[in-house]
Amino acid sequence: MPNKIWRVVDLLDWTSGYFEQHGISNPRLDAEVLLGHLLNKSRLQLYLHFEMPVFQKHLMPFRELIKKRIEHTPVSYLTNRKEFLSLDFYVDERVLIPRPETEQLVETVLATKMDTPQRLLELGTGSGVIATSLAVHQPEWNIVATDMSEPALAVAEKNAETHACTAQITFMSGDLFEPIKQIDNPEQTQFDWIVCNPPYVKNVERDSLSPDVRDYEPEIALFAGDDGLAVIRRLIAEAPQYLAPNGKLLFEIGDTQSDPVSDLINAEPAYCACELLKDYAEKDRLVLASVSSEHSPA
Ligand SMILES: C[S@@+](CC[C@H](N)C(=O)[O-])C[C@H]1O[C@@H](n2cnc3c(N)ncnc32)[C@H](O)[C@@H]1O
Incomplete structure (x- = not known):
């Protein structure tokens, strides 16, 4: 200059x-x-x-x-800010930068007709944008948010504090459902909703990612094994144990993963329905799988 x-x-x-x-x-x-x-x-x-x-x-x-x-340091890591559903969130290198597609996951939950306050589990909360924006819109709901990354959880807790949601969200650290297994009260291990934006990038796709993503965002937030389904596979298999009757599992997928993910859901007898929802670019982006009113969690 x-x-x-x-x-x-x-x-x-x-x-x-x-x-x-x-x-x-x-x-x-x-x-x-x-x-x-x-x-x-x-x-x-x-x-x-x-x-x-x-x-x-x-x-x-x-x-x-x-x-x-x-x-190629991402702009959001330089400003420490990212807007999500018109709310302002703090972000840094400890967390994935929230993507606009993920706003649709929150909007899908909020658009569902529900008569009672819901109990919701978010797995892999990262910066906490999903749990926090749901808490802001639904102050009666009880939310548990987990992540395997303790540094990410520190960011999520900071964001919940900024938006005055700490009393409503319990943050827990650990691998997928492991933290829930530590809860003593069985009633608190059942959820009306389990939501997740999991890592779903294939290891082999690493070189095709933009340097902003590949070189700066946390690996644990991006990659999920050779087929990108390592976390999703476990999520689909284990979620029914933690879903209350009529409960719903809602998660984000990569735009080429709808076929294998539908196969995994269809092979799991606990689910009675599965819907694929498209993003604004008309790509399959969200999976909504439900269990029936007769579902028995354990
Ligand atoms: C794609 S990021 C999503 C972050 C945030 N929910 C969002 O939508 O912006 C995935 C998150 O899952 C966490 N994660 C990855 N594998 C996990 C696992 N096995 N158990 C719990 N959390 C995991 C990562 O640390 C990361 O924060």
């Missing part, structure tokens, strides 16, 4: 050009988000202050952000 008096507009133009040269996919947007973050202004406010000079005390840290971005 050459030495001169920089106005907001000059910085945005220069930075987006520089990002473009370095193969950053949304150069202008990223430049705006990073500069807005540093100046504590929204993107709209930046446009309203196009002519405003940016002084040295902001130029130095902005240079640092630019350098990290061309090394």
